Amino acid sequence: MTDDQTTMSQLAVQQRPVILEVSGLSKSFGANPVLRDISLKIHKAETVCLLGPSGSGKSTLLRCMNWLEQPDGGTVFLAGQPLGARPGGGLRMRDKELAAMRTRIGMVFQHFALWPHMSVLQNVMEAPVHVLKQTKDEARATAVSLLQRVGLAGKMDSFPARLSGGQKQRVAIARALAMKPEVILFDEPTSSLDPELVGEVLAVMQDLVREGMTMVVVTHEMGFARDVASRVVFMDGGHIVESGPPDQFFEAPQTERARQFLMRYAARNN
Amino acid sequence: MNEFALVWEHRDMILIGFQNTLLIVVLGTVGSLVLGVLLTIPLMSRRRGPALIGTIYVDAMRCVPFLLFAYLLYFALPSLGLDFDNWWTGVVALILYNGAYMAELFRGAWANLPKELIEAGQAYGFTGWVLLRRIILPPVIFAAIPLVGNQLIQIVKDSAFLTIIAVAELTHEATSLQTTYFVPFASFLAVVFLYWLTCLSIESTVGYANRLAEVRR
Amino acid sequence: MTSYDYYSIAYGALATVSLSLISIVLGVPLGLGLALVRWSRLPVFNQLTIAYVSIVRTCPTVTLALLIFYALPVVGISMEPVSAGILTLTLSTAAFNTEIWRNALVNFPQDQYDAALSFGMNRNLRFRRIILPHISRTSLPALVSEMTLQVKSTPAVAIIGIVEITRAAIRVGARTYEPLPPFIFALVLYSLIVLAFVKTQRAVERRFAPPGDH
Ligand SMILES: Nc1ncnc2c1ncn2[C@@H]1O[C@H](COP(=O)(O)OP(=O)(O)O)[C@@H](O)[C@H]1O
Ligand SMILES: [Mg+2]
Numbered sequence: 001m002t003d004d005q006t007t008m009s010q011l012a013v014q015q016r017p018v019i020l021e022v023s024g025l026s027k028s029f030g031a032n033p034v035l036r037d038i039s040l041k042i043h044k045a046e047t048v049c050l051l052g053p054s055g056s057g058k059s060t061l062l063r064c065m066n067w068l069e070q071p072d073g074g075t076v077f078l079a080g081q082p083l084g085a086r087p088g089g090g091l092r093m094r095d096k097e098l099a100a101m102r103t104r105i106g107m108v109f110q111h112f113a114l115w116p117h118m119s120v121l122q123n124v125m126e127a128p129v130h131v132l133k134q135t136k137d138e139a140r141a142t143a144v145s146l147l148q149r150v151g152l153a154g155k156m157d158s159f160p161a162r163l164s165g166g167q168k169q170r171v172a173i174a175r176a177l178a179m180k181p182e183v184i185l186f187d188e189p190t191s192s193l194d195p196e197l198v199g200e201v202l203a204v205m206q207d208l209v210r211e212g213m214t215m216v217v218v219t220h221e222m223g224f225a226r227d228v229a230s231r232v233v234f235m236d237g238g239h240i241v242e243s244g245p246p247d248q249f250f251e252a253p254q255t256e257r258a259r260q261f262l263m264r265y266a267a268r269n270n
Numbered sequence: 271m272n273e274f275a276l277v278w279e280h281r282d283m284i285l286i287g288f289q290n291t292l293l294i295v296v297l298g299t300v301g302s303l304v305l306g307v308l309l310t311i312p313l314m315s316r317r318r319g320p321a322l323i324g325t326i327y328v329d330a331m332r333c334v335p336f337l338l339f340a341y342l343l344y345f346a347l348p349s350l351g352l353d354f355d356n357w358w359t360g361v362v363a364l365i366l367y368n369g370a371y372m373a374e375l376f377r378g379a380w381a382n383l384p385k386e387l388i389e390a391g392q393a394y395g396f397t398g399w400v401l402l403r404r405i406i407l408p409p410v411i412f413a414a415i416p417l418v419g420n421q422l423i424q425i426v427k428d429s430a431f432l433t434i435i436a437v438a439e440l441t442h443e444a445t446s447l448q449t450t451y452f453v454p455f456a457s458f459l460a461v462v463f464l465y466w467l468t469c470l471s472i473e474s475t476v477g478y479a480n481r482l483a484e485v486r487r
Numbered sequence: 488m489t490s491y492d493y494y495s496i497a498y499g500a501l502a503t504v505s506l507s508l509i510s511i512v513l514g515v516p517l518g519l520g521l522a523l524v525r526w527s528r529l530p531v532f533n534q535l536t537i538a539y540v541s542i543v544r545t546c547p548t549v550t551l552a553l554l555i556f557y558a559l560p561v562v563g564i565s566m567e568p569v570s571a572g573i574l575t576l577t578l579s580t581a582a583f584n585t586e587i588w589r590n591a592l593v594n595f596p597q598d599q600y601d602a603a604l605s606f607g608m609n610r611n612l613r614f615r616r617i618i619l620p621h622i623s624r625t626s627l628p629a630l631v632s633e634m635t636l637q638v639k640s641t642p643a644v645a646i647i648g649i650v651e652i653t654r655a656a657i658r659v660g661a662r663t664y665e666p667l668p669p670f671i672f673a674l675v676l677y678s679l680i681v682l683a684f685v686k687t688q689r690a691v692e693r694r695f696a697p698p699g700d701h
Pocket of ligand 1: 029034052053054055056057058059060061
């Protein structure tokens with residue numbers, strides 16, 4: 001891609017509707033400020049990779065996006081609607097309202113977080129049936145086709161304890177897709193996998209990118225970010241330090257902190 | 271030894287006691303499991319009040335010997351206007367007492383559940399009762415199975431205390447058999463054997479359930 | 488209730504706790520001895536210990552007390568209620584203690600044992616200097632937890648006529664025609680005693696918690 005084309009496609013992205021927006025978000029744990037005045041817009045069909053050293057607040061930001069962590073200040077908007085609290089802070093949403101909005105945001109966890117007492121198929125059907133109130137037949141049909149798509153049609157009746165890490169994470173992705181979410185949040189989806197299993201999960205995620213899913217991905221897989229991200233957001237110390245297209249970020253980082261981060265990575269992986 | 275012959279002759283007495291013990295244990299088990307689950311909810315609640323009340327109840331039961339507690343109910347229930355006979359007083363005592371122990375087991379299992387598992391439920395829009403019933407309680411119960419097994423043995427053993435408030439359970443029937451015919455050796459030995467059999471069956475059933483639960487943990 | 492009534496119930500509580508403590512003092516080493524029998528797989532004695540643990544562990548304390556008090560005279564061993572009570576409680580707690588000690592022995596780290604061997608320690612010395620201190624530490628939380636259970640099941644010996652807290656409360660109730668107050672007093676008093684054990688148990692658990700566990 002030439003620089004011109006990059007700019008063109010960036011412009012095209014900017015014209016798409018904003019799916020998820022955080023504005024002025026801050027969060028502390030006790031006296032430890034973890035997020036400081038974070039603002040970020042995720043456009044439809046964008047893949048935003050969140051990079052940054054460990055402890056920089058990436059997970060906390062992701063968890064604030066669906067209010068698993070309650071921010072201290074700032075607002076989260078899902079398709080323009082405030083989530084968790086009324087705008088201007090204060091007044092917390094009722095649990096039911098919050099839950100209804102959460103169904104529109106998928107989440108994939110570092111340690112899979114499959115429900116261990118359910119089979120693979122039940123894991124994928126569970127929320128559609130018991131939260132979205134789909135009929136069992138409808139939910140099963142969707143679940144079966146999703147499991148086929150992530151290559152696990154043969155494991156439908158297995159329990160999570162019997163699966164490899166890569167298989168578990170693919171089930172978790174199918175579980176997220178079954179809700180037909182507007183955006184999926186991934187928190188280091190490959191970090192707890194054995195190296196030889198990372199590829200199968202990334203392949204599934206790459207498919208989603210191609211199909212135009214909107215995704216926010218916290219990851220340490222630099223190759224994935226470089227090839228697949230529409231935008232890279234680099235965090236350090238609770239701030240967004242740098243944000244831009246992957247080519248620019250990896251070839252010509254604008255800040256000293258990003259340069260050092262990339263150098264440490266390169267050193268470790270050679 | 272014709273003591274044993276005498277006991278065999280009057281085995282119907284022992285069997286009635288055995289039947290009663292089994293019935294009491296089954297009711298006590300079901301009741302205390304239900305009470306235990308219900309009590310776990312306030313114990314794990316984020317709200318201060320319910321959590322405190324739950325903790326006080328559970329801690330109180332854990333500090334009281336079962337015999338004294340059963341006696342207390344035996345004398346207290348009538349003065350509260352509750353007209354239970356000895357048999358039901360005994361069952362209620364077993365449930366109230368062991369329910370607290372079950373709750374403590376479930377609370378421990380819940381606290382040890384991976385946090386992400388519950389968060390996944392919340393992230394997918396589960397709340398309140400459905401979150402509890404579909405996502406939290408099943409793994410809590412699966413995790414608690416071995417300890418619940420130990421508590422079931424405790425229910426069997428506690429049920430023998432009820433002889434003191436004249437509930438016609440196994441030990442009570444053995445005592446009346448021995449006082450009527452003076453056959454202490456054979457009657458008590460028979461009863462010890464029946465308790466042993468009961469507990470062994472409970473343990474093997476729990477072991478089987480545990481193997482089923484294994485893959486679901 | 489007169490002050491004498493309170494006193495007699497308190498006295499009963501003291502009797503109960505004394506019985507518990509005696510049985511614990513006897514039952515802990517007895518359990519250790521039986522665990523060693525199991526560990527060394529002494530023929531016959533090993534099987535007898537297995538049977539003893541399996542049966543007594545599942546036998547209600549009330550029933551065991553009745554068996555010992557009423558049935559043993561038939562085979563020529565008769566005892567005062569108090570001795571029968573102590574024997575009951577000791578046998579009962581020792582069955583659980585055997586399992587606790589055995590568990591610690593089975594999990595004794597092999598490398599420490601090998602190290603002791605390599606220093607040429609004899610069997611006796613190895614046990615006293617290396618194994619016993621280690622298993623005492625690892626068994627302590629479970630032993631204290633069993634002591635708490637033991638204190639709670641001691642009132643069972645009321646069945647063979649020992650005047651302990653339960654009987655003391657019954658007597659007061661029978662005399663005053665008001666059974667409830669003496670039982671409430673007995674319950675509160677005894678709960679405080681058990682609470683002391685529970686607190687000890689928690690302190691021990693915290694102090695001796697296995698690493699990585701909290
Ligand atoms: N629940 C929590 N309680 C207290 N501190 C927390 C909690 N979660 C995260 N933190 C702290 O917040 C900081 C950022 O954590 P996190 O968002 O997990 O970073 P990252 O995902 O980038 O590694 C860290 O210093 C971490 O110790
Ligand atoms: Mg993280």
